[in-house]
Amino acid sequence: MKTHFIAIGGSAMHNLAIALKDKGYQITGSDDAIFEPSRTRLEKRGILPEELGWFPEKITSDLDAVILGMHAHQDNPELAKAKELGLKIYSYPEFLYEQSKNKTRVVIAGSHGKTTITSMILHVLNFHQKDVDYMVGAQLEGFDCMVKLTRENDFMVFEGDEYLSSPIDLRSKFLLYQPNIALMSGIAWDHINVFKTFDDYVDQFRKFVASITPGGILVYNEEDPEVVKVVENAENYFRKIPYKTPEYEISNGKVHLKTEMGDVPLSVFGAHNLLNLEGARHICHTLGIMDEDFYEAIMSFKGASKRLEKVEREDQGILYKDFAHAPSKVKAAVKAFCEQFKNETKYGFLELHTYSSLNPVFLEQYDHAMDGLEEAFVFYSEDALKIKRMEPISPDLIKEKFKNQNLRVFTNAEELHAYWETLDKTHGVYLMMSSGNFGGLDLTK
Known part of the structure; x- marks a missing residue:
């Protein structure tokens, strides 16, 4: 072809x-x-x-x-x-559907967590040598290409994105997959350049649930009230499987999952990751993976790329980077970091550079997002605002919207880099949150 x-x-x-x-x-x-x-x-x-x-x-x-x-x-x-x-002109998701329409399609959706959950599922399946087709947005350890398409595999696992399909197809990507098995991790307003109101955004998830094939399965986060509302109001027929954060404890800096089979040590941390893990467990169960086998595999899962990913530094400083940029993701990452390193001085840096995060109206969603950090910083580029043809934003407005007057705000990359050089990275722990690179900041030095 x-x-x-x-x-x-x-x-x-x-x-x-x-x-x-x-x-x-x-x-x-x-x-x-x-x-x-x-x-x-x-x-x-x-x-x-x-x-x-x-x-x-x-x-x-x-x-x-x-x-x-x-x-x-x-x-x-x-x-x-x-x-x-x-x-014949296809969008990316439309073509993926064509490649998988005779397979059982598993679609992981949600404003946050979908990449990690999809990665967890693929890690477990790969660990147990269960071969499936897949598409996931982050690079995963042990995988060369993050899309796999075969003629013989019976299942395909998708990371389901709610963003637009193509310049000429303005449907959300995940509406084209028609899942037999689906998961919905959470709903928090995002992509406001496309979805102008929260209800418009939520409507994409209503349509997603409506697209589940008759008699299919939906695994959903029962701790998210917006998700619960969408599921309860759905009119189509499918099996509903709720999940919630499992019991766990932190001992000697290590997270241990409390299960009927005993404590399971993990290589990831954070309540949101434990919640993601529980969703992944339910999906794996529908694919024939028993709980004992799931726990055996998930112990070696070190996280998806750029999701609370530890950066190896020359000075042995403790630094994690996270793709977090949307408010719900920032809050979850900060909460996890503060819980994991409660006895350390915690430095948190956030870069705002998407259309949504630089919108003064949307900034209100970041209220208290950096709370719990001893030192909190926000960086955005005034030049980026000009390029995007957006109105200037004052550092005082950022502090007001974050409801954090101790927040330090940088609007110039050179000033941020100069300050970064003054910090002793072997003192305290550092969380760097951005879908960009802080104006070219080298996190390894």
């Missing part, structure tokens, strides 16, 4: 391109910017575009499919050529 990718360099798109190449498809692609690790991984597979840019001549009538990434725009010249030729 001959397939062309418009915007092949994306984190999700390049993984799909590699998976299809491994499946025997003939792959071509284009992009106007390709960064690491996508660039090296595409080059290794022989499918890195020879030059950057958009080339309508690559779009030929013998293509079986064109896959359109979110990075492309509606006026993309390759997209225009594909429409002109009447070619």
Whole structure:
């Protein structure tokens, strides 16, 4: 099958391109910017575009499919050529559904936790040599490519994202998967550049639940009132399996899960991760993994990439990085960090740089998000605000919205970096929260 990718360099798109190449498809692609690790991984597979840019001549009538990434725009010249030729144009999730429509589809959804839960499930299945197809957004230890597509596997596990499918398909990605088995971890307003009101955002999850196949299964977080409300108001028929935070204790800096089979030592920490683990356990049970086997495998799970991930430093300082940027994720990460290191001086740094996090109205969602930290810092770039054509934000407004007058706010990367150099990283523990990189800050030094 001959397939062309418009915007092949994306984190999700390049993984799909590699998976299809491994499946025997003939792959071509284009992009106007390709960064690491996508660039090296595409080059290794022989499918890195020879030059950057958009080339309508690559779009030929013998293509079986064109896959359109979110990075492309509606006026993309390759997209225009594909429409002109009447070619079949897929969004990323639409094509994944086509590849899995004859399989049992397991979709993990939620405003937070979905990457970690999906990673936990795949870790357990891989540990017990249970082969499934999958798609997950983070790099997982022991996995080369984060998309796997085969002809023979019976199951496919998806990380279900509520963001838009493509520039020409404005449905949430997870609405295209039609799950047989689903999980919903939590609902907290996000992507406000697309979902203008909280109800509009919640409506995507109502539609997701409605898309579960008749007689399917939904595992859901019964501690989240918004999730419970959506599940209770659903009108379609499916089996409902609630889950909640399991019992655990912290002993000598190690989290131990309390189970009927005894204490299970874990390599991750934080109540939110224990809650994620419980959801993953229920999903694995529906896939035939008994609890004893689940616990055996999950002991060696060290976390998904950039989710409370320990950074190895030259000076042996204790530093964790987390992808947390949305308010609910920040609050969960800070709470977990404070619980794990209750006797240490805790430094927390948060970078705001998404459209949502820099919106003055949305900033109210961050109230008390950094509470519990002895030293708390927020960084955002005034230049980034200009690039995004957003109104300036004052440091005083940040303190007001966070309800934390002791918060220190940096608006210039150079000043942040200079301050960072003054800190003795061997004193205290550090939590760095961002979906960016703090203006190029090297966390290993």
